[in-house]
Amino acid sequence: MEQQLENIDIKRFQQDLISWYEDHKRDLPWRQNQDPYRVWVSEVMLQQTKVDTVIPYYNRFMQQFPTPQKLAEADEEDVMKAWEGLGYYSRVRNLQSAVREVVADYGGEVPSSKKAFSSLKGVGPYTAGAVLSIAYEKPEPAVDGNVMRVFSRILLSREDIGKAKTRKKFESLLPAFLNDAKPSQFNQAVMELGALVCTPTSPGCLLCPVQYHCMARAEGVQEELPVKEKKKAPAKKEMAAVILCDQQGKTLFHQRGESGLLARLWEYPNVETKQKGEQKDTLSQFLKNTYGVQAKIGNKVQKVQHVFSHLIWNITVYEGMIEEAPEHSQDCKWLTLEEAQKYAFPVSHQKILKAQIERRDAEWN
DNA sequence: GATCCGTGGTA
DNA sequence: TTACCAAGGAT
Numbered sequence: 001m002e003q004q005l006e007n008i009d010i011k012r013f014q015q016d017l018i019s020w021y022e023d024h025k026r027d028l029p030w031r032q033n034q035d036p037y038r039v040w041v042s043e044v045m046l047q048q049t050k051v052d053t054v055i056p057y058y059n060r061f062m063q064q065f066p067t068p069q070k071l072a073e074a075d076e077e078d079v080m081k082a083w084e085g086l087g088y089y090s091r092v093r094n095l096q097s098a099v100r101e102v103v104a105d106y107g108g109e110v111p112s113s114k115k116a117f118s119s120l121k122g123v124g125p126y127t128a129g130a131v132l133s134i135a136y137e138k139p140e141p142a143v144d145g146n147v148m149r150v151f152s153r154i155l156l157s158r159e160d161i162g163k164a165k166t167r168k169k170f171e172s173l174l175p176a177f178l179n180d181a182k183p184s185q186f187n188q189a190v191m192e193l194g195a196l197v198c199t200p201t202s203p204g205c206l207l208c209p210v211q212y213h214c215m216a217r218a219e220g221v222q223e224e225l226p227v228k229e230k231k232k233a234p235a236k237k238e239m240a241a242v243i244l245c246d247q248q249g250k251t252l253f254h255q256r257g258e259s260g261l262l263a264r265l266w267e268y269p270n271v272e273t274k275q276k277g278e279q280k281d282t283l284s285q286f287l288k289n290t291y292g293v294q295a296k297i298g299n300k301v302q303k304v305q306h307v308f309s310h311l312i313w314n315i316t317v318y319e320g321m322i323e324e325a326p327e328h329s330q331d332c333k334w335l336t337l338e339e340a341q342k343y344a345f346p347v348s349h350q351k352i353l354k355a356q357i358e359r360r361d362a363e364w365n
Numbered sequence: 366g367a368t369c370c371g372t373g374g375t376a
Numbered sequence: 377t378t379a380c381c382a383a384g385g386a387t
Contacts, residue, residue, distance in 0.1 A: 046383040053373065053382085087371025090386075124385045144383045164366070167384095191383055200381065201376075231380080261370065308371060309381095347372070369387080375380085 001169055004155040004215060005176065013213050014181045020209030021189035024196065026051075029058050034184065036110035036135035037068050037099075043130045044095050044122060048088060051195065057086055068110070071096055072103040080264060080344035089263060089344075094122030112136045125171065133183035141174035142187045143167050146194025152226035153198060156215035161226045236312045240279040241270035241304075241349075242287065243356055244295055244320040250334040251356070252291070253343070257331075261308075266343040268352055269332070270315065279316060287320070291332055294324035302355055306348035317352055 025031070028051065030042030041061060045054045061082050065071035071079070076096065083092040098120035102110055110131070111117045118128040129142035141147075148161040148170055159166045178186055197204045205217050216222040244252040253266050271286040273279045280297040287293045298319040306313040335343075337357050345353060 043383065048370090048382055048384060049372080050374075050382050085372075087373090088384085090370070091384090094385085122385065126384055130383070142383080145381090146383065188383095195383080228380095233379085263370090306371095307373095310369065310371095367387100370385090372382100374382100376378105 001155050001157045008213055016209045017189045018185055025192055034135050039135040040131050043127050044091050068099045068102050068108045072100045084344040097121045133187045137183050139178040139183045141171045143170045146191040149226050150190055150194045150198045153216035153222050154214050158227050160229055162229050234311050238273050239270050239313045239315040240273050240283050241268040241315050242283050242318045242320040253335055254332045262346045266345050267349040291329040292326045295320045295322050304348045304351050
């Protein structure tokens with residue numbers, strides 16, 4: 001990969017790329033200015049998430065938490081709710097934790113040194129490079145999937161971009177490109193090119209400002225790159241969930257644990273079931289053991305599928321009737337449906353809640 | 366270094 | 377329908 005670098009006229013590459021970027025860059029909310037906090041929030045939201053998905057979340061989030069101070073002093077529940085549906089929820093818990101550190105230790109100023117900023121929770125090599133270059137014009141590489149795809153093609157590299165070693169190679173060669181360029185412009189230009197032209201499938205080589213620098217294009221192998229190992233199919237799990245209401249019309253909800261999948265989110269009580277025929281028994285036993293609630297499981301109400309990148313839940317939702325319930329139990333709350341909507345749920349349980357509300361309103365007529 | 370961690374869109 | 381993808385980080 002390093003040898004291929006010598007074939008490139010870096011000066012012209014920069015000019016061709018940057019002038020294209022100036023003409024074609026999208027007008028995105030986080031490009032209004034170079035405020036480090038605004039840039040930081042955008043970079044965290046954009047991790048593994050498309051621009052179109054992020055935009056509405058970003059606008060709401062910045063309105064609700066416009067400064068590091070506002071985010072630092074916010075309740076975790078409200079911050080989680082603002083992230084509901086975006087996925088990878090540890091991102092937002094790490095972000096709030098990091099922002100609290102910035103307020104406590106740096107007077108609310110996002111640190112501009114690589115060492116200090118990188119030490120914050122949720123800030124890895126990409127995010128550090130992106131924020132320091134975009135907000136502070138530091139000549140730091142910001143190697144994401146776009147950058148690896150673009151340069152795999154430019155340099156005709158067949159190294160697996162799924163490997164950490166490959167990312168480090170790109171990081172080591174990028175400073176040569178950043179030299180004498182405006183770091184903010186250059187890094188964003190590469191990512192913009194990856195998003196708009198040098199796309200994963202059917203790249204728009206004829207529209208590409210750097211097509212004459214591209215070795216994959218010269219060899220006609222751009223569609224074969226980048227190389228990335230295939231992932232295994234997600235495992236499937238049968239789940240049973242229950243809607244359990246008391247006399248006051250309150251429903252039982254459970255808060256998931258501190259770590260792991262969907263950490264800290266709220267959900268209807270649920271269990272994994274091996275044999276589908278025994279879901280009712282498994283559920284009622286689970287309710288008894290976990291919450292000390294004696295309940296009879298009634299009819300199936302709904303089926304919901306929840307597809308993760310590495311897992312699929314097939315959830316069967318039941319109605320439950322309380323026979324006996326304790327005053328209080330750990331990690332759960334009895335909530336009205338209006339109260340429940342203030343909490344963050346996984347998308348599958350959002351669907352269950354929505355359907356429950358619709359059924360209730362239909363009864364109301 | 367491999368696996369876990371979400372979600373919605375697309376071919 | 378299945379498979380893969382998208383501005384990664386933590387463990």
